[in-house]
Amino acid sequence: MKIIVNGKETIINDNAKNLLEALKEVGIEIPNLCYLSETSIYGACRMCLVEVDNQITTSCSIKPYEGMNVKTHTPEIYEMRRGILELLLASHNRDCTTCERNGNCKLQKYAEEFGIRKVRFDKIDKPNIIDYSSIIIRDNSKCILCGDCVRVCDEIQSIGAIDFAFRGFEAQVMPAFGEELANTACVLCGQCVAHCPTGALTFRNDIQKVYKAMEEEKFVIGMIAPAVRASIQEELGLDGDVVTAGRIVNFLKMIGFKKVFDVSFAADLVAYEEAHEFKERLERGEKLPQFTSCCPGWVKFAEHNYPELLDNLSSVKSPQQALGSVIKRIYAKEMGIDPKDIFLVSIMPCTAKKFEAEREEFAGEVDVVITTKELSQIIRSSGFDLKSIPPIPFDRPYGLSSQAGLSFGKTGGVFSSVLKVLNDEIGLENVETKEVEKGIRITNATTKDGKTINGVVVFGLGNVRKVMEKLNDWNVDIVEVMACDYGCIGGGGQPYPNDTEIRIKRAKILNEVVGIDVLISPTENYHMLSLYENHLKAPLSHESHKLLHTTYKN
Ligand code: HC1
Ligand code: SF4
Helix, strand or coil: CEEEECCEEEECCCCCCCHHHHHHHCCCCCCCCCCCCCCCCCCCCCCCEEEECCEEEECCCCCCCCCCEEECCCHHHHHHHHHHHHHHHHCCCCCHHHCCCCCCCHHHHHHHHCCCCCCCCCCCCCCCCEECCCCEEEEHHHCCCCCHHHHHHHHHCCCCCCEEECCHHHCEEECHHHCCHHHCCCCCCCHHHHHCCCCCEEECCCHHHHHHHHHCCCEEEEEECHHHHHCCHHHHCCCCCHHHHHHHHHHHHHCCCCEEEEHHHHHHHHHHHHHHHHHHHHHHCCCCCEECCCCHHHHHHHHHHCHHHHHHECCECCHHHHHHHHHHHHHHHHHCCCHHHEEEEEEECCCHHHHHHHCHHHCCCCCEEEEHHHHHHHHHHHCCCHHHCCCCCCCCCCCCCCHHHHHHHCCCHHHHHHHHHHHHHHCEEEEEEEEEECCEEEEEEEECCCCEEEEEEEECHHHHHHHHHHCCCCCCCEEEEECCCCHHHHCCCCCCCCCHHHHHHHHHHHHHHHHHCCCCCHHHCHHHHHHHHHHHCCCCCHHHHHHHECCCCC
16 A cells, blocks of 8 residues: 655555554664554554654554654654653652663663653652562553553453553552452563563562572572573574583583583473373373473463363473472482582573472472573673583483474473374374464374364464363364463563564574474483483382472463
């Protein structure tokens, strides 16, 4: 479609959702604070004002039409945007230097870009009440009422843990009845944090615990999740290939970590164990469909919403907890170290992993979880230039992984790894996948002896509710659930921005990283097989149950 943009004929995408997106595609980024491509349009911030056929209107809420005459940056619009920013800043806690979002806050960025040095309006101090009840921290004095968190939590995650309360100057975002977040159905997915444009929603920063452990001369071990290597370069200016992980391994060693292992190793282990669990359930015809259980946001969601299905969750621990268990109970013994002297630092893209490590079922396995963002803070504050640190391999034996293990970091990775193991062990034919809608995929396969397996891969907890309605119709045997859109690469602990566009880019990077690995299937991971030979005996053995399995209670 042809439109006029700032006096120039411009061809835009006919299918663009709105003018704001159409303009972005032709290289004009319209400022906005409340627009999310994934949710309904709210139109609250008014920053995306443009002039269309001589009328000022919001570009997020108007559909492009043939021949429309658009002006994006007139002096009038510029002044209006400045005015909006000043009004927002007048009622905003401007303690920027000590804010978790210092340096990557959208409001701060616009204040700089629009050259705002003085706010004309009187300062309105909002009550500075901070909710520290969970790992997701809410500070209403930094909230600009854009509603991004409310829409993500409700429309994408179908949880509605937070909403608007009160009116006018009193308006706030909070859980119902002023409850603390810890007492709500929040699953700690961090998607509200990922989409908050300011520091109103952040997550607990645990960096100091790492330094304290080093100071106390603990045997500090790091383990890096698959998805971290697809995003850390966004903050560090690196290329984002597999070398990134090797440089991080070397960096962590240089600052005092004794060993650095790969969570993808444990992903192989989990896929292997989970495939055997599924095979057994299939043979017995019980506890089907089997749901994956590596995503702690999903596990918490199931506990709140589908307690009757908890037995259907795979009893295999997540790779984070499985590796924690192996390190504290097997590695410590082999190395002659008291497990109490080991301090295990898990580096994750996910905020809910902090919660998972603190669940009482997993006590003592992982000592602290830091996110990709926190790792980047450690690297940046150290002054090291990661580009000049040569990559070194992960430590053995828990540093070897297959393509399958690495692919856990994005949607579909766990399911395809389980399929790979099943294919190696019982043989699969006619594997076909189709996308039902964004976030829901169905795969059908047949075993060599003629049994059909129907699998579903789903991301986004709102989509999970839809799948639950279809379990019988689709005759589902196995389901992979990831709470965050596109899987762990979109986790709440990933760098900002953390939107669909960047998640698709991360998935591509992870694919490239995965492609470099020479081992294809978990069954080829010889260090994992040695772990069975020397300690676990066999999948689902008594030993592996003790170390690798758990139960989830309502
Ligand atoms: Fe994930 Fe997992 S894939 S849950 O996203 O199963 O966080 O990356 O580490 O435990 O391996 C996260 C990623 C991660 C676990 C694995
Ligand atoms: Fe909602 Fe997830 Fe934020 Fe909790 S962490 S409030 S569930 S979006």
